[in-house]
Amino acid sequence: NAGVTQTPKFRVLKTGQSMTLLCAQDMNHEYMYWYRQDPGMGLRLIHYSVGEGTTAKGEVPDGYNVSRLKKQNFLLGLESAAPSQTSVYFCASSYLQGGYTFGSGTRLTVV
Amino acid sequence: GEDVEQSLFLSVREGDSSVINCTYTDSSSTYLYWYKQEPGAGLQLLTYIFSNMDMKQDQRLTVLLNKKDKHLSLRIADTQTGDSAIYFCAERRAGNTDKLIFGTGTRLQVFP
Numbered sequence: 001n002a003g004v005t006q007t008p009k010f011r012v013l014k015t016g017q018s019m020t021l022l023c024a025q026d027m028n029h030e031y032m033y034w035y036r037q038d039p040g041m042g043l044r045l046i047h048y049s050v051g052e053g054t055t056a057k058g059e060v061p062d063g064y065n066v067s068r069l070k071k072q073n074f075l076l077g078l079e080s081a082a083p084s085q086t087s088v089y090f091c092a093s094s095y096l097q098g099g100y101t102f103g104s105g106t107r108l109t110v111v
Numbered sequence: 112g113e114d115v116e117q118s119l120f121l122s123v124r125e126g127d128s129s130v131i132n133c134t135y136t137d138s139s140s141t142y143l144y145w146y147k148q149e150p151g152a153g154l155q156l157l158t159y160i161f162s163n164m165d166m167k168q169d170q171r172l173t174v175l176l177n178k179k180d181k182h183l184s185l186r187i188a189d190t191q192t193g194d195s196a197i198y199f200c201a202e203r204r205a206g207n208t209d210k211l212i213f214g215t216g217t218r219l220q221v222f223p
Contacts, residue, residue, distance in 0.1 A: 004153075033210075040119065042199065042215035043154075058210070090153055099144055100211060102153035 002026055006091050006103035013081040013110045021076040021106050023091030029101070031094045032074035033058075034066060036087040037105075043090065049074055081110045115202055115214040122220045129190045131217045133183040133200030140202040143176060144211065145185045148197040157185075157198075187219075195221045 045058030049068040092100040146154040201211040
C-alpha cells in the first residue's frame with residue numbers, strides 16, 4: 001500500500017499564479033485533511049473533509065480552496081499565490097477515531 | 112486558550128532518557144497522540160493513549176498522562192541518534208469532527 005501520496009513534492013510559484021496540490025490515499029479513509037507547517041508554528045489545519053463531496057474550513061482557510069470529488073482524492077487549490085503561502089503542505093487521512101496517516105509533504109515557495 | 116503547548120528544543124546525550132512534555136487544553140479530549148517527524152518527511156504516528164489511561168508503555172517509549180493538569184509526556188529510554196527528530200503531541204477533542212489539534216513540536220537533538 002502506498003498510504004498517502006502527495007504531488008508535487010516541490011514547487012516554485014510566482015506571486016499571482018495558481019496551482020493545485022493533489023493528495024491521494026488508498027486506505028479507504030473517510031476523513032482527509034490539509035495542513036501547512038511553518039517554523040515555530042507547528043501544523044495548522046487549512047481545510048478538511050469528512051467524506052466524499054464534503055469539505056469544511058479549518059484554522060487558516062483564507063486563500064485556499066479544496067475539493068473532494070472522489071473518496072480517495074483531496075485537492076488543495078491556490079487561486080492567486082502569495083509569498084505568505086510559502087510553506088510545507090501536508091495531507092493526512094484517517095478513519096473515525098483513528099490516528100492520522102500523513103503524506104511526505106509538498107514544499108511550496110512563492111516568489 | 113486553544114493552543115497545545117510544547118517546548119521548542121531538547122538536547123540529550125546518547126544513551127540517556129529523553130522526556131518531551133506537552134500541555135493540552137481540553138479536559139474532554141478523548142485521545143492524545145505523539146507523532147515523530149524526521150527531516151524532509153511527513154509525520155509518523157508513534158503512539159497514542161486513551162484519556163482514561165494514565166500510562167502506556169511501548170518498548171522504549173512511555174507515555175504519561177495527567178488529566179488533572181492536562182499534561183502529557185513522552186519518555187524515550189536509551190535515546191539514540193536516530194531518535195533525533197521533531198516530536199508533536201496532538202489532542203482529539205470530543206465532538207470536534209475528528210480533527211486533531213497539534214502542538215508546535217519539540218526538536219530533539221541527540222549528541223554522542
